[in-house]
Amino acid sequence: MPGIVPDRAQPGEKMSATNATAASMPGDWHDFFALTKPRVMSLVIFTGLCGLLAAPGNINPVLGFTAILCIALAAGGAAALNMWWEADLDRVMKRTAGRPIPTGRLQRRDARDFGLLLAGASVITMGLAIGWLAAAILALSVFYYAVIYTMWLKPRTPQNIVIGGGAGAFPPLIGWVAVTGDVTAMPILLFAIIFFWTPPHFWALALFVQTDYAKAGIPMMPVVRGERSTRRQILGYAVLLAPIALAPFLIGAAGPLYGVVAAVLSLGFVALAWPVATRSAASGDAMRPEKRLFGFSIVYLFVLFAALVADAYISRGGFLA
């Protein structure tokens, strides 16, 4: 049974009777599930699956399923480690105060052990079932998110989102390597697409959602450098993303379907980033351009990766080939 005494109480905080009872309760499985950030995991599964399906070559369905499962479990483990490390920050932010550790539904060390178990089990399973190169990249992705991003750079630099984008960019790379067994230009491009997509996606959200990162001492770009600089950087990354998204077509690794979709989506992304970059919002502003850009950024990634898979199947002679 998990410990009766919580790992760490807030300084000067007295525990209420309700919290004390919650702390003595064994964690419910729903709370462990919540530690894995299921909504983020859905994007991880989607991009990992697209990398796996678009890669040249065949993989047995059981092994393909195992590879995606390992990618999802590792992402869940990294998310649990993130919640373990940031429990004190989560307590002071409205958006995260309802998570299992801040509310006392789970012990902090249980989250840490759960995260390590998921990460370790997923890497070993990937190595045994698929290959040790894919397993090594999977281990690197967990280390990157949990240690380099969460523990080291997130509290230290306003470029944290740019760096954090790297963590979300690993799944299609791992999915691809699970099939091919080697790292070539194409999986690195898939990594780069998500890496350059993340800053405009997240900063568009940060501009219209009032978060209390400042209160928690996290140096987010709009807080540290101001809105003006953030808006300019959104456009900068949107422009940089366009040639990277087109690169798979330009190097001949993807066909015309992907090329057309990437060109149209990238033009749309830059067109929507332009008004965001060139305006300044007064208080009470509805922030429509920022909301439009954020919504489009989600569609952008899903459609771009879906087009990559469709293109790969068409070039192989159809879905039944």
Add this chain to the structure above:
Amino acid sequence: MTPEDEQEIRRRQKSRNLALGAVLLFFVVLFYSITIVRMGD
């Protein structure tokens, strides 16, 4: 700790054990399937 709390602890333990059992069973089936596939390679 009230009897209601103890009852809640038992309920959570049971629910967690059932979830853990299901996960273990799933992994037994998965590793069996992986072994069969790998043996056929």
